[in-house]
Amino acid sequence: MNAEQFNALHPVGTPVIAYPACRPEDCPNDKRLVTRTRSKAEVLGGHTDVVWVDGHDSCIALTHIDVQPAPTAEEIA
Template sequence: MNAEQFNARYPIGTPVIAYPGCRPEDDPNGERLVTRTRSRAEVLGGHTDVVWVDGHSACINLTHIDPFSATDNSPEARAARWVPSNPRPLCHYFRQKSDPAAYWCANCGWNEDMHADEARRLAIAEALKCLPASATR
């Protein structure tokens, strides 16, 4: 996908997994960031399609960016979409906030449904490990 195609599909702020050095199929130990785009994609030096993401100072080649679809409801996709906004671990015991935010946990800020699903708990824990250090509170 080139920069023009990327910009047509994904606005600034799109949740992505970014691989700054190399993709996991090339190096399983490579860096992996669960983050968001912070710029429009552009062509760097007239030859490389890149985008900037939160938590990383350099641009990243679009071949090393995996956007998350808004319709993907897998635990992994949901965690990756929400973790940049709430970089706190999911607690084990849901404690309801007072209205109007009663659906959200007063302890950790995650919603009630996430507390009841071990797959979601593991997905959030994995996504937190990949969050840029600058995003943690």
């Protein structure tokens, strides 16, 4: 999915799991962040689609983002 497609489907604030270093199937013990997007996705350097998330200082490639379902009203209460 590219940045334009991501933005069409997922507004800023979308819950995600982000993998800053590598995906769990490649590095099962690496850090993962349960977080939300804090920016629209954009193209970095003309070829990498990225997004910024809460709790992390740099952007993360969309290939390292898993969108999570929004919490239900019961989960929020």
